[in-house]
Amino acid sequence: MRFSALVLLSLSLATPSLAAEKWEILPPTPAPIATDRSGEVHANGISIHYAVYGQGSPVVFLHGGLANTDYWGNQVSAVAAHHTVILIDSRGHGRSTRDSRPYGYDLMADDVVAVLDALKIPKADIVGWSDGGILGIDLALRHKDRIGKVYAFAANTLTSGVKEGVEKNPTFAAYIERAGHEYEAHSTTPKEYNAFVDQISKMWAEQPNWTEEQLKSIDTPILVVDGDHDEAIKRDHTEYIAATIPHAGLLILPNVSHFAFLQDPPLFNATVLHFLDEK
Structure with missing residues (x-):
């Protein structure tokens, strides 16, 4: 499960350097990718939006807080060439209520299981970013029979793992502002973004707070991943997660931040x- 530093170095050196650092830039949100396999699952008291692409073993992509399924647009074609890709808007995000x-x-996490149930998928791998990575770990703790592997990018397992004042970082602040416009465009409650942020922020202030014993109980294959310039997650916390979950891998992506999947899609996808696909 562990990656060779030399492999990552060769991948990063193969990319020409740019005048501006990748990790300083927030690339555009990809346009939604059309599919005739999308819809809404009515479960757990809400309507959950999903979209399906490709064929093969199922992989669920879970976005970060304030975001929506469009953020995975640079990953869909690469992964759907080998797997069935399922994108889900988390409750209250994107097109979900x-x-x-x-x-x-x-x-x-229970909402994710509800979508798997509705699509008659007994088990799926998880690729999660930020809140989505936290959900992948939650699923490994509470629904391990429903998931295979978890690629947990930019996740935290304690509230203390988040850097103080992250919302003031220019890249992250630009993301929060952009997410507001996207919320207005997609949500069934388009004028309630500020209330939405307040409610999500309350969750972030209190959760997650998993103990070492809980993390040590996980036997799901997990790769703990982050960018080397993450604006939000402390590096030592990422290392703590990987060291505490049994047999977890640790991967630090070079020259990218909390938004690596936008900043360097070829590396992220690889x-x-x-x-x-590793056996």
């Missing part, structure tokens, strides 16, 4: 496929 219950990772 929410109910009156507070946001929580357990609740959102590592996802290597991990998913």
Whole structure:
């Protein structure tokens, strides 16, 4: 499960250097990719939007907080050439609705299982970014019979793993502003973005808070991944997660941030496929 540093170095050196550092730039959100296999699952008191692409063993992509399925547009074609890709808008995000219950990772993980049930998928791998990576770990803890591998990018397992003042970082602040426009375009409650951010921020302030014992109980194959310039997650926390979950791999992607899948899609996609297809 562990990647060779030399392989990653060769991949990064193969890319010509640019005037601006990749990790300083927030590339555009990809346009949604058309599919005739999309719809809504009505479960857990809400409507959950999903889209399906490709053929093969199933892989669920779970986006970060405030985002939506469009953010995975640079990954779909690469991964769908080998796997069935399922994109899900988390509750209250993108085109999915929410109910009156507070946001929580357990609740959102149960939504993922509800989509798997509706699509009659007994087991799937997970690729998660940020909140999506946290959901992958939650699924490994509470629904391990429903998932195979977890590629957990830019996740945290304790609230203390997040850097103070991340919302003031220019790249992250630009993301929050962009997400507001996207929320207005996609949501069934387009004028409630500020309330949405407040409610999600309450979850972030309190969750996750898994103990070492909980993490040590995980026997799902997990690759713990982050960018070497992540604006949000502390490097030592990423290393802690990988060291605490038994047999977990650790992968640090070069010259990218919390938005690596946008900043260097070829590298991100190559590592996802290597991990998913590794025997």
